[in-house]
Amino acid sequence: MKFKFIMSLLIFLIFLTGMSVVNAHGVDVTDDVMVIVNETNAIETKKFIDSTNFDIKVYKFTVNGDVEHTLEHALENHNKRILAVAFQDTVDEFVKKHPEVSNRVIAVGDNESEINEGLIKLNKTANDSNENSMGIDYTTIVLVIVIIGLISGIGLFLLKRE
Numbered sequence: 001m002k003f004k005f006i007m008s009l010l011i012f013l014i015f016l017t018g019m020s021v022v023n024a025h026g027v028d029v030t031d032d033v034m035v036i037v038n039e040t041n042a043i044e045t046k047k048f049i050d051s052t053n054f055d056i057k058v059y060k061f062t063v064n065g066d067v068e069h070t071l072e073h074a075l076e077n078h079n080k081r082i083l084a085v086a087f088q089d090t091v092d093e094f095v096k097k098h099p100e101v102s103n104r105v106i107a108v109g110d111n112e113s114e115i116n117e118g119l120i121k122l123n124k125t126a127n128d129s130n131e132n133s134m135g136i137d138y139t140t141i142v143l144v145i146v147i148i149g150l151i152s153g154i155g156l157f158l159l160k161r162e
């Protein structure tokens with residue numbers, strides 16, 4: 001009885017240490033490709049984006065915190081590409097903290113030529129990146145396989161022991 005309790009406790013500890021951190025960040029309801037605008041440049045930017053052949057949604061934000069929240073989704077969603085026509089300072093600070101998203105999060109001015117260049121860069125990034133389509137890096141996959149193998153091995157050991 002004591003052996004089963006110790007083994008159960010050991011298995012529980014393995015599960016506990018093997019679990020990834022749950023991020024209570026919330027669900028991202030925005031599109032994977034988006035343009036961030038504010039009150040002053042929303043209408044002109046939307047008209048310009050609609051005149052191009054790019055299928056991109058325009059989202060208007062009023063607070064830096066909402067922009068930061070949206071940018072944080074780009075950390076875990078490797079398909080998310082953001083063009084910031086507004087809140088450039090917030091976006092630049094975010095990219096400095098997280099350089100791994102620098103090719104998917106671009107801040108531009110609110111004139112048409114810069115917006116067009118940014119759209120071309122985002123489109124090129126989408127075509128050039130042949131990342132894992134599931135958005136899971138290989139170390140995570142290997143870790144999951146190792147944990148499943150450990151659990152299976154411990155289970156087989158316990159079954160043969162009885």
